[in-house]
Amino acid sequence: xxNIEKLNAAFVEALDLDPNESIRDSYSYGDPKWDSVAHMALxxxxxxxxxxxxxxxxxxxxxxxxxxxxxLAKYGIxx
Amino acid sequence: MExxxxxxxxxxxxxxxxxxxxWSIAQALASKGMNLILNSISNQELxxxxxxxxxxxxxxxxxxxxxxxxxxxxxxxxxxxxFKKYKRLDVLVNNAGIMKDxxxxxxxxxxxxxxxxxxxxxxxxxxxxxxxxxGRNKSGSIINVASIIGRVGNEGQVVYSASKSAVIGLTxxxxxxxASQNIRVNAIAPGFIETxxxxxxxxxxxxxxxENIKMKRLGTPDDIAKSVLYLASxxxxxxxxxxxxxxxxxxx
Numbered sequence: 001x002x003n004i005e006k007l008n009a010a011f012v013e014a015l016d017l018d019p020n021e022s023i024r025d026s027y028s029y030g031d032p033k034w035d036s037v038a039h040m041a042l043x044x045x046x047x048x049x050x051x052x053x054x055x056x057x058x059x060x061x062x063x064x065x066x067x068x069x070x071x072l073a074k075y076g077i078x079x
Numbered sequence: 080m081e082x083x084x085x086x087x088x089x090x091x092x093x094x095x096x097x098x099x100x101x102w103s104i105a106q107a108l109a110s111k112g113m114n115l116i117l118n119s120i121s122n123q124e125l126x127x128x129x130x131x132x133x134x135x136x137x138x139x140x141x142x143x144x145x146x147x148x149x150x151x152x153x154x155x156x157x158x159x160x161x162f163k164k165y166k167r168l169d170v171l172v173n174n175a176g177i178m179k180d181x182x183x184x185x186x187x188x189x190x191x192x193x194x195x196x197x198x199x200x201x202x203x204x205x206x207x208x209x210x211x212x213x214g215r216n217k218s219g220s221i222i223n224v225a226s227i228i229g230r231v232g233n234e235g236q237v238v239y240s241a242s243k244s245a246v247i248g249l250t251x252x253x254x255x256x257x258a259s260q261n262i263r264v265n266a267i268a269p270g271f272i273e274t275x276x277x278x279x280x281x282x283x284x285x286x287x288x289x290e291n292i293k294m295k296r297l298g299t300p301d302d303i304a305k306s307v308l309y310l311a312s313x314x315x316x317x318x319x320x321x322x323x324x325x326x327x328x329x330x331x
Contacts, residue, residue, distance in 0.1 A: 037256065037259060040210070040211075040257075040260070041214065041259075043214075044211055044214030044215055044260070047211065048215045053158065053159055053162045053208075053211070053212075055155070056151070056155070
């Protein structure tokens with residue numbers, strides 16, 4: 001799996017999204033299915049996909065799919 | 080029934096684990112095969128002794144981390160280490176706490192800060208990181224050690240009771256938030272327990288409190304540990320958002 005596929009999979013799993021649709025960078029917190037409760041599941045899912053543990057500041061900053069890519073770059077995961 | 084109590088291969092962390100209630104909890108969990116991470120605030124030598132004792136007596140994996148639970152960076156580092164070594168966490172026992180008494184006019188701002196930092200912020204920091212590790216397996220049990228004082232209050236314990244009421248409140252909220260991930264969050268509210276923490280209680284006060292214990296004896300750290308074992312195990316796998324009073328009937 002490529003990194004973008006992994007990130008997609010994390011979002012699909014945590015937010016119960018359609019696995020056949022690729023997620024846009026603009027998909028953001030507050031959009032359908034991404035609420036405060038789902039946010040926690042999303043963080044867990046991303047951490048599990050990439051085998052990392054994110055900083056609390058990054059958990060708070062995770063506000064969109066595109067932002068997720070930026071944050072993951074800090075952990076050496078590039079897209 | 081024995082298999083339900085079996086914690087073999089599971090991983091737990093106990094804060095404030097080297098003495099009193101925390102140490103009894105650690106031994107109870109280890110006796111059922113749980114691998115443990117112990118936390119202590121300051122005594123590296125005692126921490127090492129406790130780790131070795133658990134390894135020898137129960138043949139489990141045990142590690143120790145010396146840190147103040149109110150320091151978020153230290154808490155984070157501990158969970159990073161747990162993540163690196165075990166890749167999982169099944170049980171968190173938020174036991175570390177401090178008790179300082181003062182009548183209302185004598186309460187200092189430093190005292191308020193310190194008690195709330197350790198007893199409330201420390202619990203929240205551990206809860207934050209623990210729940211993320213538990214979320215990976217969609218399973219976990221968080222047990223917060225509150226106090227009967229957080230339910231009914233006590234003279235001279237305005238700050239302490241506030242901190243323990245906060246623990247009860249955050250237990251309810253966290254239980255609601257984490258239930259969808261199959262992470263259970265419960266609290267234990269010990270009554271009058273025989274530990275170092277009560278050795279400074281004046282005799283007249285001691286006697287007055289003791290009279291309220293319907294079971295006519297002080298609680299022991301082991302009494303609390305047994306309740307933790309129940310909440311940590313599958314025996315309680317449909318129990319969340321509860322405050323279990325372990326007080327010999329002080330409130331009945």
